[in-house]
Amino acid sequence: MITQAVGRVLSNEQVAPGIFLMSLKLPWIAQRAKPGQFIHVRIGSQFRPLLRRPFSIYRADAEREEIQILYQLVGEGTMRLSEKGEGEGLDCLGPIGNGFWFRREDAVLVSGGIGIAPLFFLAEAMLGKMSSDDPRGRGRKVTILIGASSRDYLMRRKELELLGAEVRVATDDGSEGYAGPVTELLAATLQENSDRAFSVFACGPRPMLKEVARITVRRRIPCQLSLEEHMACGVGACLGCAVRTPSGYRRVCVDGPVFDAEEVIL
Amino acid sequence: MKPNLRVKIGSIELKNPVLAASGTFGYGDEYADLIDIEGLGGFVTKAITLLPREGNAPPRTVETPAGMLNSIGLENVGVEAFIAEKLPFLHGLETAVIVNIAGSTVEEYVEVTRRLSECDGIDGFELNISCPNVSKGGLAFGSSPETVSEVVSATRASTRLPLIVKLTPNVTDIAPIARAAEDSGADAISLINTLVGMAVDVQTRRPKLASVTGGLSGPAIKPVALAMVWKATQTVRIPIIGIGGILNTMDALEFLISGASAVQVGTGNFVDPRCTMKIIDGLEHFCEENHIAKISDLVGSLQLSTGGAG
Numbered sequence: 001m002i003t004q005a006v007g008r009v010l011s012n013e014q015v016a017p018g019i020f021l022m023s024l025k026l027p028w029i030a031q032r033a034k035p036g037q038f039i040h041v042r043i044g045s046q047f048r049p050l051l052r053r054p055f056s057i058y059r060a061d062a063e064r065e066e067i068q069i070l071y072q073l074v075g076e077g078t079m080r081l082s083e084k085g086e087g088e089g090l091d092c093l094g095p096i097g098n099g100f101w102f103r104r105e106d107a108v109l110v111s112g113g114i115g116i117a118p119l120f121f122l123a124e125a126m127l128g129k130m131s132s133d134d135p136r137g138r139g140r141k142v143t144i145l146i147g148a149s150s151r152d153y154l155m156r157r158k159e160l161e162l163l164g165a166e167v168r169v170a171t172d173d174g175s176e177g178y179a180g181p182v183t184e185l186l187a188a189t190l191q192e193n194s195d196r197a198f199s200v201f202a203c204g205p206r207p208m209l210k211e212v213a214r215i216t217v218r219r220r221i222p223c224q225l226s227l228e229e230h231m232a233c234g235v236g237a238c239l240g241c242a243v244r245t246p247s248g249y250r251r252v253c254v255d256g257p258v259f260d261a262e263e264v265i266l
Numbered sequence: 267m268k269p270n271l272r273v274k275i276g277s278i279e280l281k282n283p284v285l286a287a288s289g290t291f292g293y294g295d296e297y298a299d300l301i302d303i304e305g306l307g308g309f310v311t312k313a314i315t316l317l318p319r320e321g322n323a324p325p326r327t328v329e330t331p332a333g334m335l336n337s338i339g340l341e342n343v344g345v346e347a348f349i350a351e352k353l354p355f356l357h358g359l360e361t362a363v364i365v366n367i368a369g370s371t372v373e374e375y376v377e378v379t380r381r382l383s384e385c386d387g388i389d390g391f392e393l394n395i396s397c398p399n400v401s402k403g404g405l406a407f408g409s410s411p412e413t414v415s416e417v418v419s420a421t422r423a424s425t426r427l428p429l430i431v432k433l434t435p436n437v438t439d440i441a442p443i444a445r446a447a448e449d450s451g452a453d454a455i456s457l458i459n460t461l462v463g464m465a466v467d468v469q470t471r472r473p474k475l476a477s478v479t480g481g482l483s484g485p486a487i488k489p490v491a492l493a494m495v496w497k498a499t500q501t502v503r504i505p506i507i508g509i510g511g512i513l514n515t516m517d518a519l520e521f522l523i524s525g526a527s528a529v530q531v532g533t534g535n536f537v538d539p540r541c542t543m544k545i546i547d548g549l550e551h552f553c554e555e556n557h558i559a560k561i562s563d564l565v566g567s568l569q570l571s572t573g574g575a576g
Contacts (some may be wrong), residue, residue, distance in 0.1 A: 048333040230327045232536040237292030240327035
């Protein structure tokens with residue numbers, strides 16, 4: 001169920017060039033959010049911007065009743081969001097969407113740019129939060145491939161290693177890790193692990209997701225993609241955020257944002 | 267004593283003059299968790315066509331200054347699936363349920379209206395002869411008095427339920443169009459649908475909507491809508507439902523004072539799902555503060571007397 005609530009901004013800091021991390025006090029949402037879900041945020045009180053903006057939930061802490069979003073400055077909406085100070089209220093709808101689905105299988109997570117946001121939450125859930133006595137993560141191998149334009153934009157690497165994930169890195173300019181697109185790193189990783197069963201989970205720019213889908217579908221590896229699309233209502237009413245599937249259009253907001261790679265035509 | 271917010275649109279009694287506009291409120295259930303739908307005066311469903319429609323390619327929406335463009339392309343489940351899957355939820359709701367109908371031929375409008383008139387749970391129809399985002403039908407019907415007459419009289423003959431005709435602002439003069447709707451048997455007129463608009467990404471030099479142009483809505487169009495509502499009220503005697511950029515109580519009041527008997531909120535639902543609820547509370551409060559016993563007294567109360575203002 002989606003609820004509407006005003007979240008108090010607890011912090012809002014730049015963590016990489018043009019990338020911000022915001023913490024919000026949102027008890028109802030924090031207690032129910034699943035990895036892959038998002039909140040739909042009204043940033044302006046007037047017309048700038050007019051519509052809400054969707055943000056993947058980066059972390060949810062039920063006990064502290066907080067959620068975090070990790071966002072990149074891309075336009076006026078995110079610019080204004082970055083100016084929000086501690087104590088300000090933000091009108092939020094959430095948690096929205098289906099989220100990722102997973103059992104105990106090994107997983108390869110593929111992130112492009114700000115796509116790290118929902119995947120961090122997923123990795124945390126798969127590996128059993130920060131507490132070492134949580135049995136959920138035991139024995140499961142989670143590999144995360146982080147793609148970025150340059151080393152300055154590689155985010156949350158240490159945090160992911162602390163969680164127990166194996167982290168591999170690709171940069172477009174070769175300033176760190178594999179020099180080239182993260183999808184090539186995925187192809188290599190799949191090659192190395194061709195004897196094991198696992199699932200792939202990806203979030204990033206559309207061309208990257210298209211390539212991830214191509215690689216995994218060909219090898220018959222289960223793969224889930226978290227999509228992004230222009231969104232107006234965020235609750236499934238306006239049909240604005242359509243994605244093509246073999247059986248017609250589906251709504252990214254409430255039918256997704258996570259789709260099986262085989263079920264969408266990107 | 268609480269002010270009386272009831273208004274009548276033809277034979278439809280609304281508990282208050284605020285409706286959710288077609289295309290912004292889905293089939294009703296999408297907002298059921300977020301607001302008390304029964305608090306609404308009524309709501310208008312997504313446009314229903316005879317057969318299911320897939321809709322247009324994405325991107326379908328983009329924000330523009332104080333507004334947004336959309337080009338959904340009348341995606342809907344089709345009349346039979348609507349009756350089987352969506353109508354049960356609407357049946358028995360304590361609010362007016364108005365079904366928006368679209369088609370690409372006169373026969374299609376008639377067939378959908380006839381089929382839906384056999385069902386319980388519908389309080390009236392809104393004929394969408396003003397969608398700017400489909401190649402056939404829609405806007406084509408709404409832009410000349412002759413075609414308006416043709417589709418409205420044919421549909422009129424196929425149902426006894428109240429018929430609201432939704433007009434497009436993309437015409438040279440709204441007056442003959444409104445008159446044609448009235449003369450052909452419409453019980454009410456709703457306006458305006460969206461204005462044709464466009465936005466371009468200068469980096470890629472591509473239009474921001476896949477369909478190149480779309481329909482502009484939101485606060486940006488409110489003055490245009492008000493002027494057209496005013497013009498329509500000067501032309502016809504049937505009730506007018508005002509639509510266009512209504513986001514708050516003051517916006518709604520402007521339309522009522524200009525002659526609209528009720529209003530529809532569209533883009534406002536996206537900005538804040540509680541937009542309609544806040545407006546209803548605000549109207550009640552405004553009437554109390556200004557000692558207005560019934561809101562219908564406000565309708566068309568625009569003061570035109572010229573005087574000292576220079």
